[in-house]
Amino acid sequence: MSYTLLEPKSEGTTTVIQTKQSGPAAAAILAAGIGTLALGVLTILSDKSLASKNLLAFYKPTGSLSGVTTVAVVVWLAAWVLLDRLWKHRDVSLKKVNAVSIVLLAMGVLATFPPITELF
């Protein structure tokens, strides 16, 4: 818990409220950004490299899509657990985390778009 001093509502009184640290939320948001970027990078890898495509075919009827999505989910969850442990009791700048995560999210979305994938 961290403590926030609020503006006095009336003369001579102040209110102190307990607030949760931003660390766990920042960890969740950044991990989601990392997960979506991983999804995009793996999409490009499976499209551009035959070796990666074969390696990622965890379930034959679905082909490389099974590996791309499974590995992306594992990366996302691993990043979440790791960052949560690091930031559990800390206040982290959500402004910076939001900015980085939104960039990662945008890159992840773009990397799944076939005309972009073709550029690599």
Add this chain to the structure above:
Amino acid sequence: MEITTRSVWTLIHGMGFGGLYLLAGTGATFALYQAFQPVERDQASTHPSRLIGIYLSVMAALAWLAVLSGTYIIYPWYRASAPIGEHNLKAYPRALLLSSPSTSAWHSLGMEWKEHVAWLVPIAITMAAVVALRYGREIVNHPRLRVGLLAFVGTSLIASGVAGFFGAMLDKVAPVEGGQTIRLVKGDQR
């Protein structure tokens, strides 16, 4: 009136899980925007933050069911290889689309994008649900947290819209058909 088991699965996947997600998504975006705006402390008791956490959790369940049913039940039927020399490609939607220049982009652009971009939806909405449940009313004390959640929920809504649009169009151009036939209503004989 008949329907095949594969058609039933595409209905469950698209109109069931996917359609419900899209309907819920617009509500969630509005609720997140509206509910976590800073309010006076004495209004906190009526704040619907817990309900929003549950609402986002149901959306997360729908998103997981949509991508898992799409990837592991319907997609194998869609991408099944046609036997060499097979001329009737109706049972092989991907091969049918790729057999003509006028339809091949439905696969190379539509399906290729849909099958990957849809997977960011459960990642984004699960994160939002967990944060909403974990922080509840506390989200108002972190205004930037609302911005992060809205960005991910909004993007998940756009991604599910892309997946839904291409899913519907692919089902019109090259539907996944086959399996057992289920008779829904017996028609009159002429």
